[in-house]
Structures are given as structure tokens and as C-alpha cells.
């Protein structure tokens with residue numbers, strides 16, 4: 001009886017707190033609506049309003065994480081605020097986001113992690129189509145994978161940047177957990193084929209060698225596509241993540257089969273809008289250079305001299321001529337910072353071409 005009384009009193013307190021949280025969230029949402037009105041009222045002739053402000057959202061999330069005293073962890077708290085912001089922004093303007101589909105891919109999970117659940121997501125069949133959808137203005141933003149910590153660069157994404165003029169507005173990092181999935185009619189010892197995206201098969205190579213050395217591995221266009229296939233196909237399994245497993249109603253035979261426990265993928269948010277600095281930003285550039293002795297050293301030297309932190313460098317064949325290359329370089333800093341500006345100017349002089357793909361807030365979550 002005493003316990004019942006204690007619980008009753010606690011629940012009264014929780015109800016009271018919930019009603020205060022409800023009022024506060026509603027007040028916050030009204031504030032966001034006011035923000036939208038101010039943005040609309042201050043437009044220059046022909047100017048489009050910018051509702052989504054990634055630099056402001058990064059600040060809000062970081063601020064929450066710094067001020068959080070527990071017992072909820074910083075990430076959990078930030079995720080709750082991510083959703084509050086997402087719904088507040090949807091009151092200003094519902095965002096439409098294209099991603100590398102089909103439904104249930106890790107890219108969709110990355111889109112939701114970055115924008116929250118209030119966005120309208122649109123699956124595209126290929127990375128290039130995500131770019132084209134953004135260029136055409138059919139969506140506000142696109143989400144594409146860039147690199148995986150186990151398997152390296154996603155070349156289709158890098159090549160698409162050579163063909164389309166888009167701005168990188170953000171990055172998302174996602175821990176990638178792969179599972180071995182089967183449909184209702186397949187038994188563990190009857191598997192003759194395993195489907196997944198080539199990247200995912202590679203990320204689970206050792207596990208597959210140990211557990212299914214003689215089973216055929218078939219690369220398909222995405223792991224969600226693999227999951228969809230095995231829903232109806234007997235004696236075959238798919239490697240895919242949680243979202244695909246629940247979306248296609250599959251049974252998890254083995255969980256977290258990726259070879260490296262820290263296996264993560266980085267995604268870019270692509271759009272048309274340049275993002276102001278937050279003080280904790282990254283910049284991505286493409287540089288093409290003439291092949292002559294010492295040129296790569298010369299290209300990178302200004303970074304060393306100015307203590308700029310290079311976070312990634314990737315090479316791709318240039319489209320212009322055989323055996324010439326372009327470099328994709330990411331570094332810490334914002335292109336509006338005078339030091340970075342000077343370095344980029346310096347680099348531009350020694351190169352055939354230099355293009356800033358965007359400066360954007362470093363991933364908060």
C-alpha cells in the first residue's frame with residue numbers, strides 16, 4: 001500500500017511536469033513561427049526566405065549538451081531537442097529531403113538523424129539522382145554517403161560533385177551495425193546466397209569468411225534492396241541494418257556482424273545554401289593540379305604552415321584527361337575565416353582549378 005501511495009505521488013509530479021513541458025514546447029513552437037514571420041517580412045525583392053539554419057541548429061544542440069547535468073546523457077538529451085527543433089522547423093517550412101534509397105537504407109537513417117523525424121524523405125535509386133533532384137529544386141536538400149571508416153570513399157558521391165554545382169551544408173556520422181537477416185521461410189543451415197551492397201559485404205568480409213565461407217555473396221544496389229529480396233526469396237539472407245529489418249519484417253539471425261565494432265559512415269547534406277560559421281566547422285574543396293615533381297607537397301604545405309587540421313584527402317581520376325587527378329580535401333575551419341581564405345588563395349595559384357564545395361558545422365551528434 002505504501003508503495004502504491006509513493007507511486008501515486010510521483011505520478012502526480014510527472015503529470016504536473018509534463019503539463020509544464022507541454023506549455024514550454026508550445027511556447028517554443030510559437031517562437032519559431034514568429035521567427036518565420038520575421039524572416040518573411042525582411043526579404044529583399046526576389047529573395048527566397050531561408051528557414052533552415054544548420055549553424056543555428058548546431059549551436060542549439062551544442063548548448064544543450066554543454067548545459068545538460070543528467071541523469072539523461074548528452075546525446076539522448078540532444079536527440080530529444082533534435083526532434084523538437086525538427087517539428088518547430090516544420091511549422092515554418094516542412095523540409096523535403098532526397099536520399100539514397102530505397103526506404104530503410106542507412107542514408108535514410110542519416111537523414112533522420114540530421115533533420116529529425118518531421119522531414120519528408122524521398123528515396124532515390126542512385127547517388128547521382130539525389131544530386132539531380134536537389135539541382136532541379138524538387139527537394140530542399142539531399143543526403144549521400146561519402147566515406148566509411150572500414151571501406152573508405154564512396155566514389156559515386158565524389159564523382160557526382162565533379163558534375164553538379166551543389167553546396168555541402170552539413171555532415172552526419174552514423175555508427176553502422178549490420179545484421180544477417182532472413183525471411184520467414186529460410187532456415188540458418190539452408191542459406192545458399194547472401195545479398196548486400198558491395199560496401200556492406202566488404203565491411204563484414206571476415207565474419208562471412210568465418211561463418212559462411214562457401215555461400216555465394218551477391219552485391220546489389222543497396223542493403224535495403226537486399227532485405228526486400230529475401231523477404232520472399234527462400235534460402236537466401238541479406239546483410240542490412242535495423243531499419244531494413246523492421247521495414248521488411250525479417251528475422252535477425254546474427255546481430256552486429258561488422259568486422260570492426262567502430263564501423264561508421266559519414267554522409268553529406270547537399271543543397272544550395274552557404275552556411276555561416278559556427279566556430280567549429282569543416283570545409284571541403286576539390287583541387288586539380290598539373291602532375292609535376294613535388295606538386296602534392298606544395299599543395300599541402302600551406303596547411304602545415306598554418307596549422308590547419310586536414311581531416312581527409314581522396315584522389316579521383318579527372319574527367320579532363322587520362323592520368324590526371326583531382327583531390328578532395330576536407331579540413332577544419334570555415335572558408336570565410338581570413339586565414340583559410342588566404343590559404344585557399346595560395347593553393348588556387350598553384351592549381352589548375354580549386355572549388356570550395358562548402359563550409360559546414362562539424363557533426364554534433
Ligand SMILES: C=C(O[C@@H]1C=C(C(=O)O)C=C[C@H]1O)C(=O)O
Pocket residue numbers: 031032035051052053054056057060084085086088089092
Ligand atoms: C527558429 C529558427 O528556424 C529554424 C528552427 C530552429 C529551432 O527550432 O530552434 C533553428 C534554426 C532553424 O532551422 C531560427 O532560424 O532561429
